[in-house]
Amino acid sequence: MTITEQRTKPAKPSVRSQSLGVSGIRKIFERAQSIRDVIRLEIGEPDFQTPENIKEAARQAITSGRTKYTPGAGMIELRKAIADKLQSENKIHYEPIEIVVAAGATSALNLSMLAAIDPGEEVLIPNPGWATYAYAISIAGGVPIEYKLDRRRDYAFDKDYVNSLVTNKTRAILINSPNNPTGSIFTERDLYAIAELSLERGLTVISDEVYEKFLYDHAPGEVSPCIGSLPDMKERTIVVNSFSKTYAMTGWRVGYVASSAPLADAMAKVNTAANSCVSQISQIAALEALTGPQNSVKEMISVYKERRSVIVKRLNEINGFECPLPKGAFYAFPNITGTGLSSFDLAMKILETGHVATVPGSSFGSEGEGYVRLSYSNSTQNIEVAMDRISKLF
Template identity: 45%
Template sequence: MKNPESYLSETAARLRPSGIRKFFDLASNMEDVISLGVGEPDFVTPWGIREAAIASLEEGYTSYTANAGLIELRREISAYLQKKIGVKYDAGQILVTIGASQALDLAFRAMLNPGDEVLIIEPAFVSYAALVTLAGGKPVTIPAPAENGFKITPEQLESAIGRRTKGILICSPNNPTGTCFNKEELAALAEVIEKHDLIVFSDEIYGELTYDGEYASIAAIGGMKERTIVISGFSKAFAMTGWRLGYAAGPKPWIQAMLKIHQYAAMCAPHMLQHGAIEALRNHEEDVKKMRDSYRRRRNYLVAALNKIGLDCHMPGGAFYVFPSIQKTGLTSEAFAEELLKKEKVAVVPGNAFGESGEGYIRCSYATSMEQLQEAIRRIERFVGTLLPGKKGGNEGTAKAEYMNV
């Protein structure tokens, strides 16, 4: 038999492993590490949601559901989206998936022909380009500069569109930068999108975690519902990452195409967990608000503390990440992350894991306790103090002082 690797498909062989998981795996093998790496709520799923799933098991809900998901859940998602983003979908326009990641995968596979291009605003979540590639498409990145708040302009979008451009992926609030597009900015991009007859893959998984002003979805802009697939789920807002429940909403022919692939690839999302999702949407808005308020306080603390110790950091509008610049230190993103982990046992994700535009930055998740964030800042300050002239390492006052100003 030949080398086993020689049997791999060219696509799988070329696929790069996640840069996020690399540092998480390194940190998991070390003691006394504070991880600001993986984007996962530090809250446990609210009890009422867990209780609903347990009760469904006790009542014997262990069979398959309809491939698209329980009709009750799809109706709840419909009502929820109408309230959240102001767009009405019927149950036939909604597909329940195994996480938002599967919804994105299905959307790309249903919509892309070989060689079709998808524009991706970068820095971008690590799976986007990979999923486009796996679907036979070609990812094309549009750099979003820090000086513009990590947003692109209509002019940038216009210049990036080519003969094979099929659509654009918009993630707002963004992972890794936390940037949010407001309604006016989305409307300006929508003009270009409509002009070139593009479709939109709108990743709104962090939509509930918006801190300044109302959340805006591009699907709510006139004419955009018909050319947008809204992707979301329960992982981030409801602290249900391990449940792996997501959904997609969009034009019925597109959702039906995604459903056909879903039928063959996964059959349906787990029955009992869908009952938990129904409970989440019906009765746990207050829990989401409490978690969001906690994240907001942590965001305010972390941004102020990072800026004070010399790492320029913009104020993110949503999600639970900050994306500070480490360019002043003279280190690359990977070198900074590796040295910080080795010397101070703080795990962050190097910015280049999110594309070339992320070089010179690191991603820090504040989905961890305030006590852990304060200790992380003390350690980061010590480390930065060894790199930046005029900055003394080990200033224990920063963490407390900035916390008092939150």
């Protein structure tokens, strides 16, 4: 190739990057940008503002010049506060050296895969499940293998079936409860079955708990049980969590991963190499989130609970929709097979004609076909208008 040809030729993206697909959510999101009065029910982030005490802690961090690098694993004060939270709420004892602060759960998942999975090893992921899991595994050179959740049994875990998917290359199983997109939660029985499978087959459990506080039929303040608290499971579990959803802090990019000291050390190395550290300002804000008043979290959850009733009631009144009451997260996941449309065509019709953005269930794996995800992190008023618009279409 001549120098002139080289000059005009753009740099080639890596094969690895090309293997990451464009998710259905992204397509809807891009189309929704160009519709003026669209109601955004496709979005997976809280519509609330970050609580004022957290913002104030960040302002003070800036004013006092706490704007520097921190250790790659995160500020020790924050890691201690996370260890305290895991002890008091999740009943697992961690030393701060077993905790790594990451840029949200997304980064925590990437660190987990890069530190715990070798190229060619398989990781079991839920179907339906969050599309990004497969990407994090692929980036690390691992192989995502989907396991179906049983939709007829409220997306329960079927141990015998998942056991049949385990090969000599399977290294880990990823779980997500409360689940995005279904809003279902694993029962204690499910968690014991997963723990048994992990012990019998030598699998690491990667537990994505970002929606742990989004539970609507539990006592206020109660969290979803953590698999790491079951007998012999702490050493086998990697807990992934984030400040994004609980404290309405998606843009601050702060989350964490709790595991064993050797894995945490490996993740800290990866984090240092890839990011140096999470912004100190965000870490100070996260420390305030954990140690400051928690009433705003309770208030947000009670608002989500009210919206859940509204959206589920209204969805069940629409011809062709059937919506169970989700137990957690902030998504409704109705079955839409009664409309005769595929989930992508339905989401497009609702967007183009009704100006309501939703996500086709097929974006969450083959088991999501026949469903659509609607987020209720939008005001009750907007949800009502969105439901009026969708009802008119069917």
